[in-house]
Amino acid sequence: MRRVWVRELAGWSGALAVAMITTAQVASSARAELLFRDGDSLIVGMFARSVLSGAPLDWAMSSVLFLPESAVFASLDAVLPLDVNGLLTVNAVINMLALYGALRLVVGRRRDDTAPVMWALVGLGAFGLLAMTDVSGSRDALELASLLLTTTYYSATVVGVVLSVGLVRRVIDRVAGGAGLVIALGATAAVSTLSNPLFAAWATIPITLLLALMLIRSPRRTRTAMLLVVLVTGTALGFLGRIPLRAWIANTGAGYVQPERWTESVRYYGALLTDRMATPAGIIGVLIVSSLLVLAIARTVRAGDAGARFVATVAWVTPVLVAIGAIALGTHAARYLQPLAFAPVFALVAAPRAWRVSMRTGSLLAAAATVMLLIGGAFSAPRLAAASAAPDPDLVCVTDWVDASGRVGAGQFWTVRLPKLHLADPARLVQVDHELNGYAWLVNRTDFDVGEVSFLVEDAQTVPWRLSTSTAPDEVIDCGRYRILDFEESSLPLGPQRS
Template identity: 65%
Template sequence: MTRSWVRELAGWLSAAAVALVAGGAVASSARADLLFRDGDSMVVAMLARSLLAGEPLDWAMSSVLFLPESAAFTALDAALPVDANGLFAISAVVNLLALYGAIRLAAGRARAGAAPVAWSVLALSVFGVLAMTDVSASREALDLASLQLTTTYYSATVVGTVFTIGIVRRMVDSHELRAWPAIALGVVALVSTLSNPLYAAWATVPLVIVLAVAATSSELRSRTSVIIVVLLAGTALGLLSRIPLAAWITKTGVDYVQPGQWHESIDYYARLVGERMQSPFWVIGLLITAALLVVAVVRTVRPRRPGSRLVAASAWVAPVVVVIGAIALGTHAARYLQPVAFAPVLALVAAPHVPRVNHNARRAVAAVAGVVLLIIGGLSIPRLTDAAARPDTDLACVTAWVDASGRTGAGQFWTVRLPKLHLAESSRLVQVDHRLNAYAWLVNRADFAVGEVSFLVEDSQTVPWDLPEAALPETIIDCGRYSILDFGAETLPLGPQRS
């Protein structure tokens, strides 16, 4: 029992080291824009701050509610005396640790001849390498693994999907169906779907396909039938549970479905692949993914334990189903294809057998590898800290001026969200479109109660304003990449809400 406990603890420490290394590398690259400064990436932090401040909650969300992500960020924000960037950095490490926990579940129980902890650490390490090959600052690049380090791009759905595969593996390998795993499966499916309907495409559909094929075996038919029913029921209840939250959902999943654009979808994703092929780092990532898919297929066809084959099959079926589905539905968003990055690494834990080497040599290699990981992980802490603490004088100029003014201003989505998060009172900046209509998208609609503003913040991403001819700023404050158009005593009324 003690030795098992020690192995599990060593696995978590090693995973923490991997998370620090990957987090430090990504945060020090151009991808840092997505971690710390991207307009989309602010929503979870803004919601957490709104909750902690006790503000009236009238949020306009997309089809994704970010419930687990917001709960985790709110807990970190309440517990830790660090700024928003520090919380983003810590969240990146926490997200990778959560993924390790899900991978460890998918690796199966410890037993003679198996080394699930070591293989789980290896799987997370490979995923970390994939994240480090992501070097684009664009949110639309086919840089999928590094999205797991953000608070916004469905990190909880990734963990929920892998966690689901892990529970299903345990249920398939069990000689008898037990209530608790079935309940856990249903709860994970319900919560994940409630938060993000993409779970149905990433987890439910691929697993139902794999389980339906497994049900052709008379030995597994009864178990797989129950699992399919529980998984479908949990997913359906998750969708139904979204109905009471409809006021927060400004765009349903149906709005993203445009099957008539499947030709454009193929062109779009093909262009992203072509762009990724232009960098040696991106090519390395693609080769690693391709190798993992081959391993997954091989481990699917080889006769092994049912749970092992299920995990191996999920490692390649999920990416195939998601890519085909994304094209068939005419989507145009790289983030929907994240199973292409995280699912293939499950091939490494499908059959976590012990290597055929001398026992003492194996222990020595594991000990040395663990120590090296911990050292490198420790050395990565300053790198991650420096990335989070990197000064932004332009942002500081804007927030200092707005805080000191005591007035309320406005800005467009891609411009205003970063300053808005870093203000002492986030409601001092209202989100609008170029015509000053209240832009209700990933924001608290309670902000719009102010009705009028007296200054505007703009930058290079700002669409030219369409203001009344009489509206001329008294002065323009230069804040580097930002400009503040101060209208002084004159106020500009907000237009009607739109999303």
């Protein structure tokens, strides 16, 4: 028993090191824009801090509610004395650790001929290496693995999908029992779907398809049918749970479904793939995914048991189904294709066979690998700290001025969200469109109760203003990449809300 705990502790220590190395590399690249400053990436931090403030809540969310992600960020914010960037950095490391925990479930129970801890760590390392090949600052790039490090781009959904695969595999591998695992599967499906309907496309459809095929050949048809029913029922309950929250869902996502535009979708994703392969890092990333897909197909053919075959099949079937579905529905968003990054990793954990070496040699190799990872993690800590503490004098200029003014101003979506999150009172910056109408999208609609504002914040992303008044600003404050148009002697009325 003691040896088991030592082995598991070593695995988690190695996972922490991999998480720190990966996060430090991503945060030190242009991808830091997505981690710390992108307008979309800040919704979880904004929502969590709004909840913690105790202010009235009337949020306009997308089809994704970010419930698990917000719970994690709010917990960190409540207990850690860190600024926003520090919290986002810690959250990125925790997301990687959560993925390791889920992969540890997928890899199965330890037997005499298996090494589940080692292979779970290998799987995490492969995913981390893939994330480190993501080097652009674009949210639209086909750089999918690094999206797990953000709080916004469906990290909880990714972990939920991996957990679901692991729970199904554990039930398939068991000789008897497993009621708790089945209940956990239903709960995971319900919570994941409640938060993000994409779970149905990423997990429920592929897993249901494979379970249905297994019913034809499986000697344990009752257990397989039970897994199928529980997964579908949990997903359905998740959709039903969204009904009471519909007032917060400003966009159900139905508008993104445009099957008549499938040819445009093919061109869009084809262009993203071409751009991805235009850099050495991108080529390495494509080769990693391609190699894992080939390995997954090979392990599907050679699998020695039903659990290994199921996991290996999920590794290549899920990316294929998701890619085909994204094109068939005419979508134009790289983030919908994240299973192309994480699902192929299942190929590494489908059949976690132990290497045939002596116990002494194996212990020495494991210890050496753990020590190397820990050293790498330790050297990554200063890089993490430097990346999260990178100075942004332009942002500080805006937030200091707004905090000191004691007044309420406004700005457009891509401009205002970063300063808004970093303010002492985020309600002092209202999110509007270029005509000063309230832009009710991923924001607390109580902000618009103020009715009018007295200054505007703009930058290079700001669409030229079309104001109802021709009054010129009394003063223009230069804050580097930002400008503050101060209308101190007059007021600018807000128009009606739109989303």
